[in-house]
Amino acid sequence: MNDPNIPIPFFAPDIGQEEIDEVIDSMTQGWITTGKKTKRFEADFAAYLGGGMECVAVNSATAGLHLALEAMGVGPGDEVIVPDYTFTASAEVIRYLGADPVFVDIDKQTLNVTPQAIEEKITPRTKVIMVVHFAGLSADMTGILALAQKHSLKTIEDAAHALPTTHRGTKIGALKSDAAVFSFYATKTITTGEGGMIATRNPQLAARCKVMRLHGIDRDTFDRYVDNKVNWKYDVVAPGYKYNMTDIAASLGIQQLKKADRFQRRRQEIADRYNELLTGLPLILPVDATNGDMHSWHLYVIRVTKDAPLNRDQLLEALSAKGISCSVHFIPLHRLKYWRETYGLTKQEFPNAEDVFSGCLSLPHFSKMSDDQVERVAAALKELLS
Numbered sequence: 001m002n003d004p005n006i007p008i009p010f011f012a013p014d015i016g017q018e019e020i021d022e023v024i025d026s027m028t029q030g031w032i033t034t035g036k037k038t039k040r041f042e043a044d045f046a047a048y049l050g051g052g053m054e055c056v057a058v059n060s061a062t063a064g065l066h067l068a069l070e071a072m073g074v075g076p077g078d079e080v081i082v083p084d085y086t087f088t089a090s091a092e093v094i095r096y097l098g099a100d101p102v103f104v105d106i107d108k109q110t111l112n113v114t115p116q117a118i119e120e121k122i123t124p125r126t127k128v129i130m131v132v133h134f135a136g137l138s139a140d141m142t143g144i145l146a147l148a149q150k151h152s153l154k155t156i157e158d159a160a161h162a163l164p165t166t167h168r169g170t171k172i173g174a175l176k177s178d179a180a181v182f183s184f185y186a187t188k189t190i191t192t193g194e195g196g197m198i199a200t201r202n203p204q205l206a207a208r209c210k211v212m213r214l215h216g217i218d219r220d221t222f223d224r225y226v227d228n229k230v231n232w233k234y235d236v237v238a239p240g241y242k243y244n245m246t247d248i249a250a251s252l253g254i255q256q257l258k259k260a261d262r263f264q265r266r267r268q269e270i271a272d273r274y275n276e277l278l279t280g281l282p283l284i285l286p287v288d289a290t291n292g293d294m295h296s297w298h299l300y301v302i303r304v305t306k307d308a309p310l311n312r313d314q315l316l317e318a319l320s321a322k323g324i325s326c327s328v329h330f331i332p333l334h335r336l337k338y339w340r341e342t343y344g345l346t347k348q349e350f351p352n353a354e355d356v357f358s359g360c361l362s363l364p365h366f367s368k369m370s371d372d373q374v375e376r377v378a379a380a381l382k383e384l385l386s
């Protein structure tokens with residue numbers, strides 16, 4: 001690991017023998033698509049969030065966001081407020097339903113949206129506020145939930161980065177928003193390869209998501225009226241989707257979830273070490289959570305300042321030449337062709353996102369990273385920026 005010639009990847013999943021054994025168990029039993037393991041993963045996840053939640057497993061966070069918005073009744077003519085500084089999936093699901101995203105700029109320090117910036121975008125058409133907890137730092141959910149209540153709006157959290165994250169001592173996923181959706185994509189804080197989870201306190205919303213994740217088949221209501229032993233019968237109540245999670249993926253999830261806290265502690269250690277080693281360089285370092293709250297540290301995003309000897313693109317290239325892979329989160333949506341052209345977005349409307357994007361760089365940051373690798377990344381930055 002200390003060999004300076006071995007490249008440092010941007011990310012590597014942390015998968016152990018437990019995950020492998022659990023997957024083999026599913027394959028040996030012969031039940032590989034949605035079944036017992038998926039149910040168990042949903043129950044484990046609800047318990048992990050602290051109880052009182054209903055969890056619905058799906059095959060991606062994108063699918064989960066789509067289902068949750070559908071269950072909230074979002075449709076043509078509605079507006080959903082969404083951060084400009086996010087992954088395109090946050091906004092695309094709004095378009096799936098024929099509704100319109102309304103993009104809001106972020107705060108330059110937290111890289112999250114604020115209640116003040118959201119409030120300016122509320123119109124009579126607004127139906128839902130979507131929040132993204134960027135990099136795993138909670139947005140001001142207290143303020144945002146109060147704002148939603150004041151205007152009778154629904155809230156959905158794109159919690160793709162936020163496991164485990166807390167807001168005022170409560171885990172993201174257990175707050176009073178209408179739904180929170182987690183991602184288990186290959187590079188997220190826990191992974192099932194592809195996968196997602198909807199968490200909600202609303203049983204009707206959970207029930208609708210369960211029906212719509214599998215073709216709109218409503219087995220439960222049908223079963224109430226027929227002989228319980230007859231299980232080939234079902235009814236279809238809507239043209240649903242094919243968004244169910246497989247038991248193979250759930251097997252990974254069951255074991256990864258048990259390690260979520262340990263993974264976070266290691267990422268916290270790495271973030272703390274980076275903060276220490278990178279102090280004094282022409283960089284803006286990411287802020288931690290305050291008041292004892294937990295930052296999931298899904299991403300460690302630095303920002304190259306204007307007086308640095310290299311700009312972001314040059315620094316990314318130079319690090320890559322040293323075998324250090326970095327990434328950029330995110331290209332703001334207003335810079336992407338579809339969003340820019342469809343909604344006539346300009347750079348002037350998003351000064352903070354523009355400023356952050358111009359210098360941001362996500363460093364290698366994953367639980368399996370060794371201390372030596374962290375030191376190598378920091379040493380390379382020191383050499384290039386001094």
Ligand SMILES: *Cc1c(COP(=O)(O)O)cnc(C)c1O
Pocket residue numbers: 059060061062063086087089090132158160161182183184185194195196
């Ligand atoms: C990764 C990501 C998603 C999409 O997650 P999938 O599980 O790949 O669908 C959505 N929003 C944000 C902010 C993400 O980073």
